[in-house]
Amino acid sequence: MIKTVIIGAALAIAPIAATAQATLTAETTTPGSTPHYIDTTLAGILDSAGVATLQITEGATLTNSVQAVAEGQLDMAPAPLILPFLLSRGIGPYSGIGAEDGARLAENLRVIFWNSGSAQIFAYYNNNPVEDIRALDGLRIWNGPPRGAALTSGRAMVQLLSGLKDGEGYEGIQTPWPDAVSTITGGGADAWTSPEGLPSGRQIAIAAAGGITMHDIPSDLLASTLGQQIVAAPGHAPYSLPVEDFRNAYAGNDITVVTDDDTFDTYATAFGQIVNASMDEDLAYRITKAYLDGERRFIEGSPRGPFSRLSFGDIDGVSQGACGAVQVKMHAGAIRAFEEAGHTVADCLRP
Incomplete structure (x- = not known):
């Protein structure tokens, strides 16, 4: 279910200030995901700082959200x-949309900050185990929502593990994000792959219906030509974490984590928090400054x-997944906030 959450006080009752608090619209993913945590935390920080009230729609398909920001129909x-x-x-x-109009719309996008917290995993229920993750022939595998970045990444994971393409050797199952858990727990898939933050509320919810096993990418496959192509593909970034840290994040849940060495290795989904290029520079600066000032709240919250x-x-x-095939730029106001805080910003990100 798509849900709208208004975070922050209404402008009508906000205290009078030298700089008025803006009201902005935003869309994000379902609760329990990294983008949802970041967006709702940012909303609280912006409200506390008197910068903006975010009206957030949850459970959105980000493919549509990106286009809406580019068209100026959505703020963030x-x-x-x-x-x-x-x-x-x-x-x-x-x-x-076509190449010409797509290029024109993409020029309207600006990033104010970055993250790459969602790591691609492959999992299944222990009572219906996948005996060999390199042999996935004939299985029904949930690999993402009906379209978008997560589906592309999910299909890449299955192809890397088994050499199979969606519809050619396995049946790819796609549902909107809000229906992912119910589809999997209801027996609609034999296994699943998705980009997950750590710990993932979605995987914890799935494991509540029965123990699950979660895999990273075997070292030889990750080091292969295809593996390195996928890690370097537009929208991806390398991801490696000590496996004990990964396991500890799921302590108390019936989740088994399997790797072939001492690290959980896969690829991350690289994200940028986007706004339209037409956003007022001072507003973008104040949003980004509040984000940077709120570091402790993001990390400890x-x-x-x-x-x-x-x-x-x-x-x-x-490191942010840009300045290669992805040529998105940062907003000038965001650059000002980062530099004022003493951080450098690469020239390739300047508009």
Whole structure:
């Protein structure tokens, strides 16, 4: 179910201040996900700082959210960076827009900060185990929502593990994000793959119906030509974490984590928090400044905070999944806030 949450006091009752508190619209993913945590935390920080009231719609399809921000119909959204890439070329979910209009719309996008906290995992129920994650023939695998960045990443995971393509050797199951847990717990899939923050509320909810096993990418597959192509693909970034940290994040839940070494290795979904290029520079500056000032609240406000990989330091572009195939720029107001805080911003990110 799509749900709208208004966070912050209404302007009509806000205290009079030298700079009026703005009311902004935003869309995010379902509760329990990293983007949802970031967006709702940001909303609280912006309200406390008197910068803005965010009216957040939960459970959104980010493919649509990115286009809405580019068209000026939405103020803010978390964007998997593959989406600005696809929009700029008018391909994939944006093929109906076309290359020329897609490039024009993509030029309207600006990033105010970054994160890459969602790591791609592969999992199944222990009472219906996958005996060999390299042999997935004939299985029904939930691999994402009906379209968008997560589906592209999910299909890539299955292809890397088994060499199979969706519809050619396995049946890909897709449902909107709000229906993912019920589809899996209801027996609608034999296994699943999705980008997850740590710890993932979605995986914990799935495990509440029965123990699950979660895998990373085996080292030889990750090091293969295809593996490295996927890690470097638009919208992805490398992800590696000590496996004990990964397991400890799920302590108390019936979740088994399997790796072939001492680290959980996969690829992350690189995100940029996007606004339209037309956003007032001072407003973008104040939003970003509040974000940077709120670092402790982001890190300590949830068990997933320390693993969210938020951008509270220098921005080199490459580590954020940009300045390669993805050519999205930062908002000038955001750059000003980062530099004022003593951080450097790569030239390739300047508009």
